[in-house]
Amino acid sequence: MILPKVAAFLESCPRAKPSGDYTQISLACPFCGDSQKQNDHGHFSVKIEIGSREPMLYQCFRADCGKKGVLTTDTLQLLGCTDMETLMELANHNADIDVRIEKGFTVKSVRNYEMVNLSISDNKEKLKYINRRLGTDFEYGDLRNFKIQLGLYEFLNLNGIRRLAFKKEFCDLLDMYCIGFMSMYRDYLICRDITKEQMTGRRYTMYRISGKPNPTDMKLYSIPGNVTLLEPTPAIINIAEGTFSIIGAYLYGGYGHDAVNSVWLANCGSGYQETLLHVVKQYGLTDVRLNIWSDSEIKMRKYELLVKSVQNRMRLSEVNVFYNEKAEDFGQPKKFVKTNRVRLV
Numbered sequence: 001m002i003l004p005k006v007a008a009f010l011e012s013c014p015r016a017k018p019s020g021d022y023t024q025i026s027l028a029c030p031f032c033g034d035s036q037k038q039n040d041h042g043h044f045s046v047k048i049e050i051g052s053r054e055p056m057l058y059q060c061f062r063a064d065c066g067k068k069g070v071l072t073t074d075t076l077q078l079l080g081c082t083d084m085e086t087l088m089e090l091a092n093h094n095a096d097i098d099v100r101i102e103k104g105f106t107v108k109s110v111r112n113y114e115m116v117n118l119s120i121s122d123n124k125e126k127l128k129y130i131n132r133r134l135g136t137d138f139e140y141g142d143l144r145n146f147k148i149q150l151g152l153y154e155f156l157n158l159n160g161i162r163r164l165a166f167k168k169e170f171c172d173l174l175d176m177y178c179i180g181f182m183s184m185y186r187d188y189l190i191c192r193d194i195t196k197e198q199m200t201g202r203r204y205t206m207y208r209i210s211g212k213p214n215p216t217d218m219k220l221y222s223i224p225g226n227v228t229l230l231e232p233t234p235a236i237i238n239i240a241e242g243t244f245s246i247i248g249a250y251l252y253g254g255y256g257h258d259a260v261n262s263v264w265l266a267n268c269g270s271g272y273q274e275t276l277l278h279v280v281k282q283y284g285l286t287d288v289r290l291n292i293w294s295d296s297e298i299k300m301r302k303y304e305l306l307v308k309s310v311q312n313r314m315r316l317s318e319v320n321v322f323y324n325e326k327a328e329d330f331g332q333p334k335k336f337v338k339t340n341r342v343r344l345v
């Protein structure tokens with residue numbers, strides 16, 4: 001038998017070519033990136049003709065990779081599959097063989113939760129905070145452009161979500177003292193405590209919308225935008241540590257705002273390297289321009305090391321580090337932003 005959706009997806013991958021008898025498909029290996037020779041065939045071979053309780057096995061035939069194993073939904077997503085029905089077809093097949101194969105099956109594709117910000121008293125205070133912090137005059141409607149959700153409970157109610165990710169008492173605190181930023185995959189609300197006293201006990205709380213937090217999930221905040229792989233210019237990845245920082249950089253940094261093909265991300269506690277590698281892999285980027293919107297306390301040395309550590313894993317055609325000469329980061333009103341650019345690569 002053949003899993004039709006999975007096979008069709010594999011056939012759509014770069015360098016995909018089915019064998020003459022249609023029992024295998026070879027394609028570009030997602031683990032090693034495959035050979036760099038032009039017009040070379042893919043070395044990643046997947047067995048698509050299988051018995052009803054037989055796993056789909058894969059193997060990379062490049063000697064220095066040699067990766068092999070059972071094709072899982074994780075592998076499919078690594079190959080760029082975001083289609084729920086395709087993922088489910090494989091998940092169900094694998095679960096029939098052994099439930100452990102797909103243990104922890106999570107879909108990393110974008111989900112569509114509704115966001116709403118009502119004009120109620122807590123929200124008024126939070127909106128005021130944002131406008132004071134960034135010197136903006138946002139109205140409730142503008143918050144949507146930045147995927148900002150002021151109240152946790154409003155959000156859960158609107159989306160019909162009854163189960164809480166944490167104990168009720170803690171969720172009460174998140175609802176009261178935090179501003180939510182929707183994560184890149186729309187599966188987490190990144191709750192930023194905005195009180196001086198840090199009433200929730202920490203700066204960021206990662207609120208998984210559909211259940212218990214999973215420590216291996218990427219919890220990045222991204223300002224909505226588009227990356228087009230067909231664009232001839234390299235994609236620009238903008239990264240700052242914090243959510244307000246990246247919004248300030250986007251609004252007032254004076255660099256890259258109008259550029260097509262750019263992403264604007266906040267680490268929210270993940271390392272720069274992890275963030276960068278993840279995004280490059282996720283979008284399948286081959287050529288990258290990197291803009292780091294740094295906190296002032298972080299020294300250039302750290303970024304030099306970062307470049308060194310990722311250089312053999314992607315093509316970096318430009319790396320800039322920006323410091324705000326007037327404040328500790330870019331999460332400031334316009335008059336407190338003066339960008340100083342240091343070009344590293």
Ligand SMILES: [Zn+2]
Binds near residue numbers: 029033044065066067
């Ligand atoms: Zn390989």
